[in-house]
Amino acid sequence: MNILFRYANPHEFMRLSAAVLPFVAVATALCFAAGLYLGFSVPPDYQQGTTVTLMFIHVPADVVAELAYGAIAVCSLLSLVWRHPLSDTAARAAAPLGALFTALAIITGALWGKPMWGTYWVWDARLTSFLLLLFLYLGYMALWSAIEDETRAARACAILALIGLADIPIIKFSVDWWNTLHQGESIMSGKIAPVYLAPLMIMMLGYVLLFLTLWMVRIRTAILERRARALMREAAS
Amino acid sequence: MNFDMGAYGVYIWPAYGISALAILGAIVWTLAAWRRAKAKLAALEKRNP
Numbered sequence: 001m002n003i004l005f006r007y008a009n010p011h012e013f014m015r016l017s018a019a020v021l022p023f024v025a026v027a028t029a030l031c032f033a034a035g036l037y038l039g040f041s042v043p044p045d046y047q048q049g050t051t052v053t054l055m056f057i058h059v060p061a062d063v064v065a066e067l068a069y070g071a072i073a074v075c076s077l078l079s080l081v082w083r084h085p086l087s088d089t090a091a092r093a094a095a096p097l098g099a100l101f102t103a104l105a106i107i108t109g110a111l112w113g114k115p116m117w118g119t120y121w122v123w124d125a126r127l128t129s130f131l132l133l134l135f136l137y138l139g140y141m142a143l144w145s146a147i148e149d150e151t152r153a154a155r156a157c158a159i160l161a162l163i164g165l166a167d168i169p170i171i172k173f174s175v176d177w178w179n180t181l182h183q184g185e186s187i188m189s190g191k192i193a194p195v196y197l198a199p200l201m202i203m204m205l206g207y208v209l210l211f212l213t214l215w216m217v218r219i220r221t222a223i224l225e226r227r228a229r230a231l232m233r234e235a236a237s
Numbered sequence: 238m239n240f241d242m243g244a245y246g247v248y249i250w251p252a253y254g255i256s257a258l259a260i261l262g263a264i265v266w267t268l269a270a271w272r273r274a275k276a277k278l279a280a281l282e283k284r285n286p
Binding site: 050057112214220227232 | 238239240241242243245246248249251252253255256259260263264267268270271274275277278281282284285
């Protein structure tokens with residue numbers, strides 16, 4: 001915990017993130033370049049044809065959508081238990097990114113669903129629980145903006161984020177628990193054809209690194225904004 | 238590389254296009270907010286050294 005608190009100090013975070021950011025950003029670009037190159041070089045799937053290329057943007061967006069929520073939940077727990085101010089900033093900074101990737105997973109999924117299932121949308125367990133994730137993000141962001149006192153807003157949002165965490169296992173296991181149009185898990189179980197695995201993994205890494213890059217910049221921005229607000233308060237008093 | 242997606246292109250290209258636009262938009266928006274915050278803080282620090 002001590003190490004975490006040392007680097008979670010805003011000053012240390014600014015120093016460390018400035019050093020790490022260029023490398024993460026370059027790694028993101030390399031993963032996207034390699035992932036897209038390999039993704040557009042795969043043969044069509046014997047069942048899904050060329051729509052298999054949609055997997056390389058749909059699955060990574062889905063992974064980041066859930067990862068971002070996990071990050072918010074961890075930061076919220078740190079905030080509630082240890083009252084660490086940077087964890088609130090980090091949680092808040094991740095929310096719009098999580099919402100964006102959730103929306104992308106839904107849109108790319110719909111565009112994959114139409115040719116494969118014959119419909120853009122169906123109210124089944126996986127799709128509905130995923131839509132709920134988007135509403136959780138939007139509700140979380142709305143709650144942050146609705147409460148003026150930052151400490152109270154942070155507390156309320158942290159509680160909301162932790163309650164909403166229950167949706168993540170529901171999304172994950174929905175394809176096993178209920179009958180759904182959505183296909184079951186295929187990566188960990190080894191059902192995916194090996195030729196598709198490399199581009200998928202590289203694109204997933206690229207999306208995760210992209211999220212980390214943008215998240216770090218957003219936390220850095222929020223720290224500067226907080227300093228600016230403190231200076232303005234000082235000048236006014 | 239093969240960009241011929243056949244009849245499924247009408248679903249695949251919009252999905253890639255929307256993803257690319259959203260990601261580029263997020264990058265531009267994030268960097269713009271960073272630059273704005275940096276400029277504002279610099280101006281405030283200049284005014285109240």
